[in-house]
Amino acid sequence: MIYRETGQFRTSYAEDQAIFRLRQDRAGIAVILAVAWIGIPLLADDYLLRAILVPFLILAVAAIGLNLLLGYCGQISLGTGAFMAIGAYAAYNLALRLPGLPLLLDFFLAGLVAAGIGVLFGLPSVRIKGLYLAVATLAAQFFADWAFLRVGWFTNYTPSGSVTAPPLDIFGWLIDTPLEKYWLCLAFACLTAILAKNLVRSRIGRSWMAIRDMDIAAEIIGIRPTTAKLSAFAVSSFVAGGAGVLWAFVHLGSWEPLAFSIDMSFRLLFMVIIGGMGSILGSFLGAAFITVLPIFLNQAPAMVGIQLSTAMVSHLEFMIFGALIVLFLIWEPHGLARLWQIGKEKMRLWPFPY
């Protein structure tokens, strides 16, 4: 009754091409943005900002990066963690070796480095598909792990192999409180979401989807598979690299290659699959599911007043989390984003479903 398009006419091309064509959707997103930008900073404490929301936003950005590649272009990658690592170490080295480089430019260049390496490791995708490609991208993961552990130059020959981010100084604005970090990550997340959304609606995005749906047919209608696949790798690695910089510089502050291990790649893959392949919203939902839920499960028993041993809580966390993943995949194989879509359809008919 409330959520329906009746009476909303699109009278110009601009209106027809808007991301949110329904007034209700626009209102909804305005409320979400207002809550994220103003509401949460007013209400949330340091713990919520630093331990929950900042990692959630950063991993959502990384999940968008992988979703562009996996969800839109159909190329399975197990190397997202590696591209994040490349971004992080590139930003560290650029900042170290070019003192005075503005931080945002540093981030951008680090993204470009990640994109370049991403294209390199994307090259096999021209020849191989599906699971075989997944195995090939695994090489990126092992290569990055090896390079940052063994090549001393990347870590500036620190004895322990752990490196430290420089102070976050953006045009004289020193970002060090949790709130400022949150805003920075939120800005990056919003920017990435808008760019990604527009990219997938554009010619490039459509060519990716054509490749995903059937590469031979796409080739016949004039899409170059090489360009489409490699551009997807480039954009995806750029976004993942940017997320890696944020993870290292903003969230951890000091890191080692283990922070971007194969675990990270798998977690991002799960985020995209559980959130919904080929959906920007799904990237956010998946990131929330994978990062926030375990922490919530870990604290839930204490919150409802049940005293359990730390080991018990942690084992329960693993079991419930695993069970939920299986349940969600049985319940809705197309991910959380699809659930939202079904919900919207139901809302449209409410309260008179037929």
Place this chain on the structure above:
Amino acid sequence: MRAPRSAALLATTAALALLAAQPAAAADTIFYPSLVYRSGAYAPNGIPFANGVADYVAMINARDGGVGGVKIEFEECETGYATDRGVECYERLKTKGAGAVAFSPLSTGITFALTEKAPVDKIPLQTTGYGRSESADGRVFQWNFPLLGTYWSAADILIQHTAKISGGLKGKKITLVYHDSPYGKEPIPVLQDHAAKHGYTFEAIPVTHPGVEQKAAWLKIRQTRPDFVFLWGWGVMNSTAIKEAVAVGYPREKMYGVWWAAAEPDVRPAGDDAKGYNGLALHPAGADYPVHKDILKYVYDAGKGAGKREEVGEVLYNRGVIDAMLKLEAVRTAQKIYNKKVVTGSEVRDGFERLELTAERIKELGFEGLVTPLKVSCLDHEGARKARIHQWDGQKWVFVSDWIEADTNYLRPKMEAAAAAYAKEKGITPASCS
């Protein structure tokens, strides 16, 4: 299937609301956070340490009613040895109660990440026998306390010992098998440096986390036949290394573990084959010390023990007890300096910096024979740098050396140089310490 969306939404809202809820601060207690890992690949070693900490705090609460007359509020948080979960735990616990007094992450990776955060939040980091080696320089690392010994000290002690028993290391071969993480890499600069000085050939072989796959490393050792193998492992990596040494026929008598690779969970899985394996000992094992009697009396007899009664007194258990004791001694020192009962993190930092354990005080605490006297100062956050070598006889650990002290004259300039480099990178002005 009726309304999955609204259900999910409700769950999310509830989750966020609960996460935001913070318990009310209690005014007359101090808050003792404990980062533990009771699950995952490192649990066999994480559990005894965590039990030691929990039991000691419970004993102090039961016997003395807390520290300096203030009850201790104690809470554990599971990190699983993962850096991001460790950071989450730190954020979760740092403001609880009257504010956390100090953190002991028991992971070099988490220590590195928290080193960035502790000065901002003004909470000291106590890393008993681990952490960044250069953080012993208190002028730069004002919030870090690698008490009792750093990895550089450990490497130096091992070199001193092996040089002594083999009559000089000239022309010898030493191989380090290390956990491929900041923890395992810490001793490398010192061992390399010593190689030039003592004239031995040094080789470092990394083992990837979690360390169950070491075939390649040990085949290499079979080829090169080093005179000594130093083991810088943790968790399952240690017992795997001993089993692999058996498989390639490398004598266990020539193997030396750091103090994190020299406890019961490391040798027991290898059974009789572990006999002869050596390790550094910061303190003895055993439950015959007065402090253990009190723990058994006040905690285990009351049925409140964190672990099994027979595990009290294991190497890592005792390290947990010592870690907790040092933290509470710092709290006590801070209470004395500021003449108040409930102390904050920054006050406890000052307590750490003026922490002094004399022989009398150690006896009073019931730790006689368990720890050596220690004195922390603004310049030196390590306090003491002594260890002994102990050997596994198949049943228990037996000491085979006297206390060996690391060479400060050699290590100190190295530490200061590394700390100065860190200060420069981070733009820290070192404290003057005068």
